[in-house]
Amino acid sequence: xxxxxxxxxxxxxxxxxxxxxxxxxxxxxxxxxxxxxxxxxxxxxxxxxxxxxxxxxxxxxxxxxxxxxxxxxxxxxxxxxxxxxxxxxxxxxxxxxxxxxxxxxxxxxxxxxxxxxxxxxxxxxxxxxxxxxxxxxxxxxxxxxxxxxxxxxxxxxxxxxxxxxxxxxxxxxxxxxxxxxxxxxxxxxxxxxxxxxxxxxxxxxxxxxxxxxxxxxxxxxxxxxxxxxxxx
Amino acid sequence: xxxxxxxxxxxxxxxxxxxxxxxxxxxxxxxxxxxxxxxxxxxxxxxxxxxxxxxxxxxxxxxxxxxxxxxxxxxxxxxxxxxxxxxxxxxxxxxxxxxxxxxxxxxxxxxxxxxxxxxxxxxxxxxxxxxxxxxxxxxxxxxxxxxxxxxxxxxxxxxxxxxxxxxxxxxxxxxxxxxxxxxxxxxxxxxxxxxxxxxxxxxxxxxxxxxxxxxxxxxxxxxxxxxxxxxx
DNA sequence: TTAGTGTAAATTGTTGACACTTTATCGTAT
DNA sequence: ATACGATAAAGTGTCAACAATTTACACTAA
Numbered sequence: 458x459x460x461x462x463x464x465x466x467x468x469x470x471x472x473x474x475x476x477x478x479x480x481x482x483x484x485x486x487x488x489x490x491x492x493x494x495x496x497x498x499x500x501x502x503x504x505x506x507x508x509x510x511x512x513x514x515x516x517x518x519x520x521x522x523x524x525x526x527x528x529x530x531x532x533x534x535x536x537x538x539x540x541x542x543x544x545x546x547x548x549x550x551x552x553x554x555x556x557x558x559x560x561x562x563x564x565x566x567x568x569x570x571x572x573x574x575x576x577x578x579x580x581x582x583x584x585x586x587x588x589x590x591x592x593x594x595x596x597x598x599x600x601x602x603x604x605x606x607x608x609x610x611x612x613x614x615x616x617x618x619x620x621x622x623x624x625x626x627x628x629x630x631x632x633x634x635x636x637x638x639x640x641x642x643x644x645x646x647x648x649x650x651x652x653x654x655x656x657x658x659x660x661x662x663x664x665x666x667x668x669x670x671x672x673x674x675x676x677x678x679x680x681x682x683x684x685x686x687x688x689x
Numbered sequence: 690x691x692x693x694x695x696x697x698x699x700x701x702x703x704x705x706x707x708x709x710x711x712x713x714x715x716x717x718x719x720x721x722x723x724x725x726x727x728x729x730x731x732x733x734x735x736x737x738x739x740x741x742x743x744x745x746x747x748x749x750x751x752x753x754x755x756x757x758x759x760x761x762x763x764x765x766x767x768x769x770x771x772x773x774x775x776x777x778x779x780x781x782x783x784x785x786x787x788x789x790x791x792x793x794x795x796x797x798x799x800x801x802x803x804x805x806x807x808x809x810x811x812x813x814x815x816x817x818x819x820x821x822x823x824x825x826x827x828x829x830x831x832x833x834x835x836x837x838x839x840x841x842x843x844x845x846x847x848x849x850x851x852x853x854x855x856x857x858x859x860x861x862x863x864x865x866x867x868x869x870x871x872x873x874x875x876x877x878x879x880x881x882x883x884x885x886x887x888x889x890x891x892x893x894x895x896x897x898x899x900x901x902x903x904x905x906x907x908x909x910x911x912x913x914x915x916x917x918x919x920x921x
Numbered sequence: 922t923t924a925g926t927g928t929a930a931a932t933t934g935t936t937g938a939c940a941c942t943t944t945a946t947c948g949t950a951t
Numbered sequence: 952a953t954a955c956g957a958t959a960a961a962g963t964g965t966c967a968a969c970a971a972t973t974t975a976c977a978c979t980a981a
Contacts, residue, residue, distance in 0.1 A: 469758055469964065471746070495933070505966045506933090507739065514703070514743045518750030520842075526701050527933060527972055542840045545785060553781035608774040610752075701934070727963070737936045738963090759942050759963060926979080934971070941964070951954080 470508040475515050477502065482521050482532055483624045493522070493530040519618050521625070533625075537678040540626050543619065544671035548664050550615050554603045555647060555663035559656040562605040567652050570601060574644055580637075590637045592627065596620070598644055602651075602663075630681060632674040643669065702740040707747050709734065714753050714764055715856045725754070725762040751850050753857070765857075769910040772858050775851065776903035780896050782847050786835045787879060787895035791888040794837040799884050802833060806876055812869075822869045824859065828852070830876055834883075834895075862913060864906040875901065 481487045499509045513530055516522040524530045562570075577594050596616075603615040626632050633640075643666040650659040713719045731741045745762055748754040756762045794802075809826050828848075835847040858864050865872075875898040882891035 471964090472758075494931090496931095507742075507965060507967095510739075510934095511743055511746045514746040515750055518747055526704075528974095529933065539842070542842045545789070545840055546782065546843050546846065549781040549785035550778065553777060553784075557777070608777055610771070610774045611778050614778065703934090726961090728961090739935060739937095742964095760944095761963070922981105924979105924981085927977090929974105929976085931974075932972085934969105936969075937967100939964105939966080941962105943960105943962080945958100945960075947956105947958080949954105949956085951952105 470504050471511045471515075474502055474504060474508055474512040478512055478516055479521065479621060482516075483621060483628060485628050487532045489532050489535045489625070489629065491532045493532065495530070520622060535626060535629060537675060537682065540632065540674055540678065541671060543622055543626075544667060544674065547615070547619060547623070548667040548671070550611060550619070551599065551603070551667055552660045552664040554606050554608070554611055554615060555651070556656040556660035557606040557608070558602045559651050559654055559659040561607060562602075562651055566601065566605060567648070570598070570648050570651070573597060573601075574641065574648060577641055577644070589627075589631075589633050590640045592624075595640070602647075626674070630678060632677050633670065634677070636670065636673050639669070640666070702736050703743045703747075706734055706736060706740055706744040710744055710748055711753065711853060714748075715853060715860060717860050719764045721764050721767045721857070721861065723764045725764065727762070752854060767858060767861060769907060769914065772864065772906055772910065773903060775854055775858075776899060776906065779847070779851060779855070780899040780903070782843060782851070783831065783835070783899055784892045784896040786838050786840070786843055786847060787883070788888040788892035789838040789840070790834045791883050791886055791891040793839060794834075794883055798833065798837060799880070802830070802880050802883070805830060805833075806873065806880060809873055809876070822865065822872045824856075827872070834879075858906070862910060864909050865902065866909070868902065868905050871901070872898070 478487070487493070493513075495506050495509060495513075499506045502509065513522055513524065517524055521533055522530050523533050573594075577590070577598075580591055580594065600612075600616045603612045606612065643662070647659065647662040647666060650662045710719070719725070725745075727738050727741060727745075731738045734741065745754055745756065749756055753765055754762050755765050805826075809822070809830075812823055812826065832844075832848045835844045838844065875894070879891065879894040879898060882894045
């Protein structure tokens with residue numbers, strides 16, 4: 458048996474189409490509320506309607522698409538309420554993940570997290586105190602904590618389904634802008650609690666972090682809604 | 690417009706097949722790990738493979754089915770670890786739901802919950818202190834709390850996807866047996882916290898309740914595994 | 922004008938057939 | 952006997968056509 462670093466996994470058309478659609482929705486190529494015509498989309502993707510419909514069923518389950526019988530498929534609508542709901546769910550899940558991480562994360566992993574945050578501190582967006590926290594950096598921090606729980610369900614929710622949903626909002630609106638510096642401080646507080654092996658404090662720090670993000674997003678969206686009251 | 694109490698909603702074959710499969714998996718008609726042949730199953734359901742495959746894609750997302758490319762579909766395997774993971778996630782979600790409920794549930798709803806629990810106390814299984822809490826009663830209690838949050842995402846996770854997953858374990862093993870009396874007491878403690886409008890206590894009571902269920906299930910499954918070590 | 926009706930076009934719902942992959946079986950050579 | 956390879960069978964992956972439903976539009980009547 459030869460050892461390859463990364464095995465090339467066979468993919469079906471359904472897998473490929475699912476990923477492509479996911480990307481299109483998150484990246485805004487397909488706008489929220491936009492109707493999808495199966496024939497048209499299938500043709501433009503170069504596949505038949507079969508695999509496309511299967512991919513759509515999957516994305517329905519992830520709440521990225523919405524199908525009404527005998528009418529068709531729409532890209533999920535966004536709303537401040539839905540984002541608030543989503544972040545409430547994330548607060549609960551990431552909170553308990555962080556609690557568990559305080560027990561299970563190894564010293565080496567904690568050291569590496571420390572270096573990670575030091576790297577983030579060098580980023581332009583964070584130093585200026587404005588702008589976004591670089592998305593991949595933020596994801597890295599949160600996903601390491603989730604992964605350390607060794608809870609496959611919890612991890613896949615936080616880094617998978619629920620993360621995709623969050624990214625839709627990240628792209629469409631500047632829900633997270635101007636919070637980079639504070640977010641880094643909160644990340645540091647979380648890491649300190651992990652390093653102290655304090656589950657209670659770890660959970661509370663993470664919950665505070667996400668609650669703050671939620672409040673910030675709420676304000677940003679309300680301000681945006683006031684500026685352009687037409688768009689529902 | 691004439692008023693009908695309940696509108697008959699149009700259902701596609703995919704919807705019907707999804708529900709039927711869900712029922713079959715939860716009820717044990719399809720055993721964990723069992724392989725599904727599309728042609729055979731489609732024929733026995735009286736539909737073609739198209740709608741069946743779409744239904745399967747949905748249930749994949751709910752972790753009730755598992756597909757390996759070019760091999761086929763299997764009913765999800767169970768394991769003590771997976772149940773533990775699931776109950777950890779539920780602890781987090783129902784915990785925060787209960788916290789929110791302490792603020793949002795109306796006095797009338799709380800009164801009704803009280804009557805609900807008084808009814809449960811009369812049930813044979815609870816009075817004897819052994820046996821299961823009647824499933825629909827338990828579901829009713831938990832789902833009212835979730836619904837009162839008015840958080841659609843949270844509610845649908847707790848009463849939908851994650852509940853179906855839990856039911857698979859409920860059916861296959863007596864994970865919840867012999868805890869009826871204690872569960873009722875815990876339900877009462879939760880309701881007291883809600884009535885007192887104490888969010889912190891409400892969350893803690895719910896988390897304790899689910900954590901106890903998790904520990905109980907863990908012991909039950911380990912005992913079962915010790916008795917029949919062959920079954921993985 | 923407006924409401925209502927009926928037809929045509931567009932779109933989704935469903936099916937059966939074909940292509941490709943994997944697995945099982947049998948035969949052959951060592 | 953065992954390992955290897957070819958072949959057949961079974962099952963999944965994909966597609967294109969047909970059926971059913973909804974929507975758009977024109978036409979008619981009050």
